[in-house]
Amino acid sequence: MSDDAAPRFSPGDRVQVRDDWPERRGPCHIRTPHYLRGRTGTVERVLGAFPNPEDLAFARPAPRRVLYHVLFDQPPLWREGEPGDQVLVEIFEHWLEPAAAPAKEAA
Amino acid sequence: MSPPPRPDSIAGLERLIAALKAKGIVTEEELAARQAQTDKASPETGARMVARAWVDPAYRALLLRDGTAAAEAMGVSMAGAPPLGVLEDTPTRHHVIVCTLCSCYPRAVLGYPPPWYKSFAYRARVVREPRAVLAEWGTVLPPGVEVRVVDSTADYRWMVLPLRPAGTEGWSEGRLAALVTRDVLVGVALPQPPVAAAAE
Structure with missing residues (x-):
């Protein structure tokens, strides 16, 4: 555990999920759901560091990556649903970028 | 739900277990303990x-x-x-x-x-x-x-x-x-x- 890098993000930070589609470039194993690519959420908690599943799936050496619980407002994700409802998802740090602080996604 | 295991898949499993035991990776006791743990979880x-x-x-x-x-x-x-x-x-x-x-x-x-x-x-x-x-x-x-x-x-x-x-x-x-x-x-x-x- 001691060799893990310090988490880049803290609870409350606004983050954007990378709008990246590695599945279009070749075989891969990704734990970031399609429906969150490019979406903006808020870090809820740091969950620790785990071997990168994208490497584990292909039996490659798997460096540990910090995993976060990230909270998204549910209605803007799907353009439906009840305001106030949310989706809470585990996302690895290399899928996250800093996002503008107060920006609320338009419903 | 799932179909019963085929004889060849059972034979394959037995060969795998024998190989793991031969290499000292698992023991019969560990397998039995895990089986019991899995069965008990509810x-x-x-x-x-x-x-x-x-x-x-x-x-x-x-x-x-x-x-x-x-x-x-x-x-x-x-x-x-x-x-x-x-x-x-x-x-x-x-x-x-x-x-x-x-x-x-x-x-x-x-x-x-x-x-x-x-x-x-x-x-x-x-x-x-x-x-x-x-x-x-x-x-x-x-x-x-x-x-x-x-x-x-x-x-x-x-x-x-x-x-x-x-x-x-x-x-x-x-x-x-x-x-x-x-x-x-x-x-x-x-x-x-x-x-x-x-x-x-």
Whole structure:
């Protein structure tokens, strides 16, 4: 555990999920759901560091990556649903970028 | 559900076990212990954890801080299991668990997931229209309760700590645990107090 890098993000930070589609470039194993690519959420908690599943799936050496619980407002994700409802998802740090602080996604 | 194993797959499994034993990777005892652990895991374990959290504030704090340690405190072996996280319902927030990518489920404390948990319909719909899915279970949340859908996508496994129903004051842990079903622990249902208790 001691060799893990310090988490880049803290609870409350606004983050954007990378709008990246590695599945279009070749075989891969990704734990970031399609429906969150490019979406903006808020870090809820740091969950620790785990071997990168994208490497584990292909039996490659798997460096540990910090995993976060990230909270998204549910209605803007799907353009439906009840305001106030949310989706809470585990996302690895290399899928996250800093996002503008107060920006609320338009419903 | 799944078809019975074929003779050639059983033979393949036996060769694999023999090779692992020959290399000293597993022993017969370890396999038997894991088999027993897998067979023992059932929603009753999660229900006992919830009931204890309802009556014991220190255990509740442990459960929410470190679900794995809380499971071990109830005698569950979590060796080799993914870490367990427990999310607390409040009077204004309800959690429901899904794995949209596959079927991640806290097997160590709930046993095998039910078929509906693994179905495309549940996985696709509950992130998109959680209230409609809950309504199909007969679960209608009181006004002012927000839904938090928990998409279990990576290394943790998640379980819900529901609100203790009104009318259960003074109940024993065993009686409380009987209110906590598998569906309650996944968050598609709410614990129902017996009609007599609700009417009081």
